Amino acid sequence: MKGEMNAMMLERPGQPLMYRKVAIPQPGPGELQLRVIACGVCRTDLHIVDGELTAAKLPLIPGHEVIARITALGVSVTGFCTGDIVGVPWLGYTCGACRYCLAGRENLCEKAKFTGYTLDGGYAEFMVADARFCFLMPAGYQEATAAPLLCAGLIGFRSYRMIRPEATRIGLYGFGAAAHILTQIAKAQGKQLFAFTREGDTAAQLFAIRMGAGWAGGSLDKAPERLDAAIILAPAGELIPKALKDVDKAGQVICGGIHMSDIPSFPYALLWEERSVQSVANLSREDAKAFLQQLALSPVKTQTTTFPLSQANEALRQLRSGQLQGAAVLLINGH
Ligand SMILES: [Zn+2]
Ligand SMILES: [Zn+2]
Structure with a gap:
């Protein structure tokens, strides 16, 4: 043409x-x-x-x-x-x-x-x-x-594949394009999904539940149980220490975005016990x-x-x- x-x-x-x-x-x-x-x-x-x-x-x-x-x-x-x-x-x-x-x-x-x-x-x-x-x-x-x-699907999938296969309780921070696709795939593989949205965004929380998340709440809410892994899909650096608080020993925090605001400083205790933070490029x-x-x-x-x-x-x-x-x-x- x-x-x-x-x-x-x-x-x-x-x-x-x-x-x-x-x-x-x-x-x-x-x-x-x-x-x-x-x-x-x-x-x-x-x-x-x-x-x-x-x-x-x-x-x-x-x-x-x-x-x-x-x-x-x-x-x-x-x-x-x-x-x-x-x-x-x-x-x-x-x-x-x-x-x-x-x-x-x-x-x-x-x-x-x-x-x-x-x-x-x-x-x-x-x-x-x-x-x-x-x-x-x-x-x-x-x-x-x-x-x-x-992209939303692929990057979410690459982030998900970084998680150890035995992880079952997975937190998703930011529930937009990537999370709504990943939730469907992970749920089909028997994972439990916990969706963290903007504070007070009940529409996004209902959307997450509809897509297959077992629990949905605001990003400041404490996870209802200790998570095995967290995937951060929102560009907000403050979600990293929050996700580290939510994950169990050896928990993985995976950052799926290409750009994020600065990460606030946090006590080493949050990373201790073999928790990790990793970006996906x-x-x-x-x-x-x-x-x-x-x-x-x-x-x-x-x-x-x-x-x-x-x-x-x-x-x-x-x-x-x-x-x-x-x-x-x-x-x-x-x-
Ligand atoms: Zn993209
Ligand atoms: Zn090359």
């Missing part, structure tokens, strides 16, 4: 995205040209637009939760056909040669590129992507409602493959609020103010 397309562009951090007409990108060697069906709006997009993450290419088309149909194949692409529906996640390129890539930790690649951050993403009618980092979406996950799986292609396989075993239903492409700023505003339940999705060439 050639010609012009509409795109939402970040021209200066801290300013709203601009609705622009730009040339449809053409696929280079190894790349796919994609007609975007839908693109999820992730909290990371907020951190990029607000300038809290500072390595963005400019101008930038954000968006890294993409469901799209292939419109053209660059030379030497194998394994895909025009018309296939693929998902495009945050990880957009790795070098394959640095010590992290060679050690099977491509999520930490020294030369990694990221969709919608250092590469143009899916807040547009078309995009191109390195075919090696695109995934054929399984049946049942080819619609706009699958978009949040590509990016994802690997192996995570994506395992996650898509998991979706086939235990189906997940996402709850989405859709916006037209031109309303991306409004979607970001609603995400920032915490008024969304589940995930925001830009509906671009979908229906």
Whole structure:
């Protein structure tokens, strides 16, 4: 496809995205040209637009939760056909040669590129992507409602896989897009989920219970029993000492976000007894493959609020103010 397309562009951090007409990108060697069906709006997009993450290419088309149909194949692409529906996640390129890539930790690649951050993403009618980092979406996950799986779902899943398998009582701190997907997967595996939301947000607490959490309360509430692990999905550093208080001996506190406010100081006693705090960075292609396989075993239903492409700023505003339940999705060439 050639010609012009509409795109939402970040021209200066801290300013709203601009609705622009730009040339449809053409696929280079190894790349796919994609007609975007839908693109999820992730909290990371907020951190990029607000300038809290500072390595963005400019101008930038954000968006890294993409469901799209292939419109053209660059030379030497194998394994895909025009018309296939693929998902495009945050990880957009790795070098394959640095010590992290060679050690099977491509999520930490020294030369990694990221969709919608250092590469143009899916807040547009078309995009191109390195075919090696695109995934054929399984049946049942080819619609706009699958978009949040590509980051909220994947990062939640990678965070969850960091937890020792014998852990059964798991706290989720921040109950948005990632938590509502993860709750369904973890519940299907027999885990007990404890959801911590913003103080007084009873709507989010009821949402958590509906998704399968056994208990839901405010983030300052004491956990009703000692937890084996905690996953923090809200960008609030003060949740780390709180989660350490909630977990039992050897409890793990996993931080799923890319950006967080400063962590207040806390007594060593909270970390004592082999409790740990760990961050989760990016994802690997192996995570994506395992996650898509998991979706086939235990189906997940996402709850989405859709916006037209031109309303991306409004979607970001609603995400920032915490008024969304589940995930925001830009509906671009979908229906
Ligand atoms: Zn590398
Ligand atoms: Zn994301």
